[in-house]
Amino acid sequence: MTQPPFPQARMEVEILQAYSAPLEGRRGLLRLDFNENTLGPSPLVVEAIRAIPAEHYAIYPEYNGLREAVVANLMATTPGLARPLVPAQIGLFNGVDAAIHAVFHAFGELGHILLTTRPTFGYYGPCARMQGMAIEAVPYEGPEFAFPLEEIRRILLDVPRPRILLICNPNNPTGTRLAPEPILELAAAAPHTLVVVDELYEAFTGDSVLPLVDFAATPNLLVLRSLAKTAGLAGLRIGFAIGAPSVVDRLARVTGPYDINSFAVTAALAALADQAYIDGYVAEVLRARGWILAQLAAAGVRHHAAGGNYFLLWPESPALEVERRLRKARILVRSMAGKPLIEGSLRVSIGTIEQMQRFWEAYAAIEGLSGAELSA
């Protein structure tokens, strides 16, 4: 049977390959595949959500006080902040994914350039393509996947000037870290380019640009933060864009009025007020990181770890086969098949020490590694 005609989307959308992550059937498994918090949120978050009266479900969400809470949290957790932040510098989004989408919707223009790196987070590309942008993705450099600063600077200052520069810092999936100073220099040198710094994993290693930035002097800089990975709210979807009020305002113009639901607002307020829980989780991840990296080094497994709550490893057996066998052992990791420079690797998120022990036991058995030391 022939298909009846249907309305065509924009040309850019008709040829777009959607960003689709294999997200089904993950409950009950050890989730080391999406860099999520592997324990769940603070008990205070759970309590706050449970306390929402059912009649409130019928009311559109209210955002009063949320920007102020983000400001208070950032001021408390960012030592050496040069200038106090204000609520007008905070954009609220249904996850950082929605913030990224809004950035491209508002600033990405047909035929203009997105400058970024590769391999990096997979959602930047589709967002650029849906606006009809051209993408210049500069590869990370050398065996340590160093940030290609000179090449990025060269293209940034070339003609035509890129419209958006997107830096994932630390980078997902290579963990590459870039100090805040060069980022500020890039932004200052290219005032007509929106320089977006995706700091989703910043809590695990530092390096934020926030302590140094003056959004009045550098209004083309935008920082992205989320409560998905540290606070354990990935399923509720809440993220922030921090920047000059004029830029935050342009993002709001392309975002729906009730983009974030009431549960996420309640959860975010409780999570932001319980920084001790987030700090405790980050500290546990860093302990587990030290433990698993020691095992990998002792067993001579090729791996790469820098910033973030994840690392790459290259199994001797085909990566997809190891991924499949780990899944059989109820452990999820993410194959990097198809990603430039890191083909053949697996990205493994870091959870608690106990969870990394479970991972290592299964991995060592699959790879036939002997003498794997299992005590923490």
Ligand SMILES: Cc1ncc(COP(=O)(O)O)c(C=O)c1O
């Ligand atoms: C670098 C990076 N940016 C953004 C996101 C999306 O974050 P959110 O869950 O807040 O939408 C992710 C999620 O994996 C990510 O790795």
